[in-house]
Every structure is written in C-alpha cells, then in structure tokens.
Amino acid sequence: MQNEKSDILKTVTTVIAQALKVDEAQVQPGSSLIRDLGAESIDFLDIVFRLEKAFKIKIPKGELFPEKLLTDARFVQEGKVTAAGLEELKKRLSGADWTQFEKNPQVSSLGDLFTVGMIVEYLSGKLAATNR
Amino acid sequence: MSMKRLESRTALVTGGSRGIGAAIVRRLWSEGAKVHFTYRAAEDQAREVIASCGGAVSASALDVTDAVACEAVVDEATEKLGGLDIVVNNAGIIRDGLFLSMEDTDWAEVIETNLGGVFRICRAACRQMLMQGGGSIVNVSSIVGELGGVGQANYAASKGALNALTRSLAAELGPKGVRVNAVAPGMVRTDMTGAVRAVAAEKILERIPLGRFAEPEEIASAVAFLASDDAKYLTGQVVTVDGGLSLLGRR
Structure with missing residues (x-):
C-alpha cells in the first residue's frame, strides 16, 4: 500500500x-x-x-512550500515571522518541527523546516x- | 552512418503551417527530430507541411491565447513524441497601423499572441523540461523588438518584451538545464511581410548589407543551431539574423 x-x-x-x-x-x-x-x-x-x-x-500552489507567505507584510516583518505568520505557517506545515524555529523565527532560517x-x-x- | 544533429530529439513548434514556422518544422525534421507543430487556422497548409516531411510530423490546431489549450497541446506533444526536448515559439501575428489610430484590440491581440502565447507555452513546457532534467527553447522574435518601427508599436513592444522574457527564463531555468534563446529575424520573404515588401522593398533592400531579403530556411537554420547541442553553452541570447539590416538601421 x-x-x-x-x-x-x-x-x-x-x-x-x-x-x-x-x-x-x-x-x-x-x-x-x-x-x-x-x-x-x-x-x-x-x-x-x-x-x-x-x-x-x-x-x-503554496500548500507544501508556502512561498508567497514570506513576502506578505502581515506575516513577515523586519526579517522575522510575526505571531500571525507563525500561526499561519503551522496550519500549513503541519508536519514540520517548530521547536527550534520558534526560539528565533528568522525568515532566513525558515528553510531549515x-x-x-x-x-x-x-x-x-x-x-x-x-x-x- | 553519421548521427543527425537532432536525432531522437522531440520538438514542439507553434505556428508551423506557414512561413518561418513551416521552414523550422522541415529543418528540425530533416535534422532527425520528432516534431509536432501547431497552427491557428491554416489547416490545408498544415497538411502540406506534414506531406513535405513525408507524413512523419504531426500537427494540431491551437490558439496560443487559450491557456488551457496551450497546456493540452504541450501534454499532447509530450505524450505523442515521448518527451519534449525542444520548443520553438514561432506563432505570431501583426496588426500594423500608426500608433495614434491603433485600436485596443490591435494592441491586445498582438501582445496576447506574440508575448502571452510564449508565456503560456513555456510555462507548460518548462514543467516537463524540469522533470526531464533539461531542454532547449527558441523564441522567434524580430529586430523590431530592439529597433522599433513605424506602424509597429504593438508588434515591436511584443517582441521587445519577448526578448526580456527570453533572458529572464534563461536566468531562472538555467540551473535546471533548460536553455532559452531567441532568434531576431530582419526582413524575411513570407506572407506576413508581403504587404511591407510590396510598398517598400527597394527602400528596405538599400539598407541590407547582404543585399536581399532572408529566406525562411535561413531563419530556421539559426533556430536549429540554438535548439541543438552545438549551442549547449549558449543561453539568454537574442541572435539577430537580418543580413545586417540592423547595422545600418542604427547608423
């Protein structure tokens, strides 16, 4: 199967x-x-x-890798993912491990997820x- | 026996029933490629092109402004040919007229066909090329795209933008093995340029260092080169094939 x-x-x-x-x-x-x-x-x-x-x-589009989200000012500010952005990302990337990322939610390290x-x-x- | 340059390659050519497109279909086929081409309405001429290739190429009707149809044709060609190594975006139209009297529809139809059509075909084809690990795209542009031309604001704008699209796709898709180039013909002896040649042949000829108009086959040979591995380190380029017309045009 x-x-x-x-x-x-x-x-x-x-x-x-x-x-x-x-x-x-x-x-x-x-x-x-x-x-x-x-x-x-x-x-x-x-x-x-x-x-x-x-x-x-x-x-x-955007379901597995939410690329557009990262250029959305509601979700990303000054290089960091906002609380709203984090919530949205978690909804979409249910399989990801967030423990490390949440400590320092830099957009640049989002790729690690x-x-x-x-x-x-x-x-x-x-x-x-x-x-x- | 020596291998032909495009042996076992698979190619889709848009606008292949007439003029430069028909010459491209014949050239790619004669170099060993398996070819599928599209035509908008000239079914009889499409049949003639098929016959001139010994019935070994196939064709289907396509309006390149129809996004769904573009995807369907790319799928059809890929399935029929067993892959898609080469795409030649040749389909194009003219709606010449002085800028101040140009209708919105003259503008929109030219842009949507000459530029939008390439966007739609490339988007569908590149998906396939990515999965295959590479491919070669050749867009048929025009020297007018760089030079501009009286009565051709819409056509020139579409071709100038096509050159920019060519370079951008080359930059974006190069890492995945897809090469994207364009050929920019000058004045070619086809139906499309018949009207211009009828009124201004002498004037234009005076400005062509090689002293004559191009034959469609002379554009097709440049397209075949760019599509082939002979050009495997060449991408993002607009190759002018104009007998030197643009040299004098800039003087």
Missing part, C-alpha cells in the same frame, strides 16, 4: 535525489532541503511537479485524505 510512511519515504527519497541531483544516501528524513541538500527556490517547484507525478496527486520528513508527513496526510 502506497500510504505506508516507509513507502512514501522511499518514493520521496528518489524524487528528491533526482530533482536535486544528489545521491539517495544523502537524502535522510532529517535532511533540510536547503541547508543539507543545496536546494534553491526553483528546485522546490521541481520537487512539487515530481511529487504530483509520482503520487498522482495535485498539490495546490523544509525537511525530507516534513514532505513525508505532508504526503501521508494528503494521501490518507484522498483515499478516505
């Missing part, structure tokens, strides 16, 4: 390795796409396209909802 997390992780690992041209062994659940795997902004789109194809799903594991969590919820 595709929805088992280990299966999802396997596919996600392959997808990310291909999109970022890295070795699959480098792609670990805790790997940050930006910090550890060198992803740039266009790579996030590439990953979304590949995930849509691999899992035969539609990922609405985008991990392989977060994508697996997102897909696991998404696929469960689709199959329900």
Whole structure:
C-alpha cells in the first residue's frame, strides 16, 4: 500500500535525489532541503511537479512550500515571522518541527523546516485524505 | 552512418503551417527530430507541411491565447513524441497601423499572441523540461523588438518584451538545464511581410548589407543551431539574423 510512511519515504527519497541531483544516501528524513541538500527556490517547484507525478496527486500552489507567505507584510516583518505568520505557517506545515524555529523565527532560517520528513508527513496526510 | 544533429530529439513548434514556422518544422525534421507543430487556422497548409516531411510530423490546431489549450497541446506533444526536448515559439501575428489610430484590440491581440502565447507555452513546457532534467527553447522574435518601427508599436513592444522574457527564463531555468534563446529575424520573404515588401522593398533592400531579403530556411537554420547541442553553452541570447539590416538601421 502506497500510504505506508516507509513507502512514501522511499518514493520521496528518489524524487528528491533526482530533482536535486544528489545521491539517495544523502537524502535522510532529517535532511533540510536547503541547508543539507543545496536546494534553491526553483528546485522546490521541481520537487512539487515530481511529487504530483509520482503520487498522482495535485498539490495546490503554496500548500507544501508556502512561498508567497514570506513576502506578505502581515506575516513577515523586519526579517522575522510575526505571531500571525507563525500561526499561519503551522496550519500549513503541519508536519514540520517548530521547536527550534520558534526560539528565533528568522525568515532566513525558515528553510531549515523544509525537511525530507516534513514532505513525508505532508504526503501521508494528503494521501490518507484522498483515499478516505 | 553519421548521427543527425537532432536525432531522437522531440520538438514542439507553434505556428508551423506557414512561413518561418513551416521552414523550422522541415529543418528540425530533416535534422532527425520528432516534431509536432501547431497552427491557428491554416489547416490545408498544415497538411502540406506534414506531406513535405513525408507524413512523419504531426500537427494540431491551437490558439496560443487559450491557456488551457496551450497546456493540452504541450501534454499532447509530450505524450505523442515521448518527451519534449525542444520548443520553438514561432506563432505570431501583426496588426500594423500608426500608433495614434491603433485600436485596443490591435494592441491586445498582438501582445496576447506574440508575448502571452510564449508565456503560456513555456510555462507548460518548462514543467516537463524540469522533470526531464533539461531542454532547449527558441523564441522567434524580430529586430523590431530592439529597433522599433513605424506602424509597429504593438508588434515591436511584443517582441521587445519577448526578448526580456527570453533572458529572464534563461536566468531562472538555467540551473535546471533548460536553455532559452531567441532568434531576431530582419526582413524575411513570407506572407506576413508581403504587404511591407510590396510598398517598400527597394527602400528596405538599400539598407541590407547582404543585399536581399532572408529566406525562411535561413531563419530556421539559426533556430536549429540554438535548439541543438552545438549551442549547449549558449543561453539568454537574442541572435539577430537580418543580413545586417540592423547595422545600418542604427547608423
């Protein structure tokens, strides 16, 4: 069954390795796409396209990687994510681990939240909802 | 037997039933590419182009101002050809007229076709190219995009913006292996330039150092070069193919 997390992780690992041209062994659940795997902004789109194809799903714009949110003055001020922004982000990135980020919510370190594991969590919820 | 330059490459050409577009379809096909092209209304001419390629290319009708249809054509071509390595955005129109008497529709149709059409085709095609790990896009611009021209405010604006779009896409998509370039023809012997040539052939010829108008095939050869691996380190460029017309134009 595709929805088992280990299966999802396997596919996600392959997808990310291909999109970022890295070795699959480098792609670990805790790997940050930006910090550890060198992803740039266009790579996030590439990953979304590949995930849509691999899992035969539609990922609405901004649902997995909320890029537009970061240029919204309500959510980001002087380089920091506001309380409202944090609330909004948490709603969208339910699979992310917020403990480190909340201590110092710099936009520049937001990329650290985008991990392989977060994508697996997102897909696991998404696929469960689709199959329900 | 030596491999043809575009052997096993897959290509989509918009506006391929006539003029420069038809020459591009034939050239890419003759260099070994698998080609699908689009045409807006000239179905009979599209059939002739298919026949001239021995029935080995395919075509479908497309209005490039229709976003949904653009996506569908890119999907259709990708499926039919088994991938999408090359996209040539050639579809374009003119609605010439003096600026002060230019209608809103003359402006909008030209911009939406010549510029918006490329935006829509590229957005759909680049998605596929990203997943394939690369590709080559060639946009057919015009020297008027840099020089401007009397009676062509709409056309010149669309082509100038197309050059900027070309450079921006090249910068954005280069890291994913997608090259984006443009060819800027001068005066080419096609139906589209028939009216201008009829009234001003002598005047224009005087300004062309090579002393003649271009044949569509001479634009197609530059397009094929940019699409091929011979140009694999070339991106974000607008290559002028005008027999030197723009040199004198700037004098």
